[in-house]
Amino acid sequence: MSQSIYDFQVIDNKKHTVPLSQYKDKVVLIVNTASACGFTPQYAGLETLYKQYKEQGFEILAFPCNQFGQQEKGDNEQIQQFCDLNFNISFSLMDKVEVNGENTAELYQYLKSQAKGILGTKRIKWNFTKFLVNRQGQVVKRYAPTAKPESLCADIEKLL
Template structure:
């Protein structure tokens, strides 16, 4: 049996453990984020997608990461305050993690192996790399940081 996303868990921004089994039956968009990136305005697009599809069992999961240009310097509370103040996000924000290297979060090890990037590369190249997961917990597709959230809407709708 293939491993699904539901075998993982992570800490939210309050440092509470979230068991991904709670997302069973939901379509997910998982994103590594940063507050001081050129792509940071994508938070608004992610919130728009969440608002559009949340009533159809869709969730956005945001994972702040400071590995690209040191663009996420804040602690969890500061990151949450930034997101609330600037984008009023209502989707799930997790604790800051690493997505590459020896301290890669297990969730991201799974995402990268299930949906490699261009030419089969496993590494995350930059902030706001997105992974679409179907309601069976299977990783369907990886999107580059330059892919705007609105451009993923048709793929999300097709899975709902």
């Protein structure tokens, strides 16, 4: 059984393997994203958070996902172009993943087991569900898609 996010490897949007152990001693926000969602403007808020806290050891990992209303149809290059053009993001975009169902990415299986949703559910409800991870790689909190990135500042600051 995994003890932290550091036990996992993920694939970035350039198809490179990324050991999450490289984020040791950082506070990490993990978000499932989509380009054609009502919450897509949160990319701007995420970028603001990233710029505000990255010098203090804060990272954001965005995992595009097409499981909610088919709102992320593009390939990795199209997703990157969309994010660059519309939000000029500088945080890490990962390979497209599934966050629910039998093909759920291992990292997301772990995240959901560590921080359940409303009424104890594990299932991710929609795009832009966020997981905050402390410097030890432990999941501290799960946020609903409706939680605006700027509303996470106090929680992030506590962990930094």
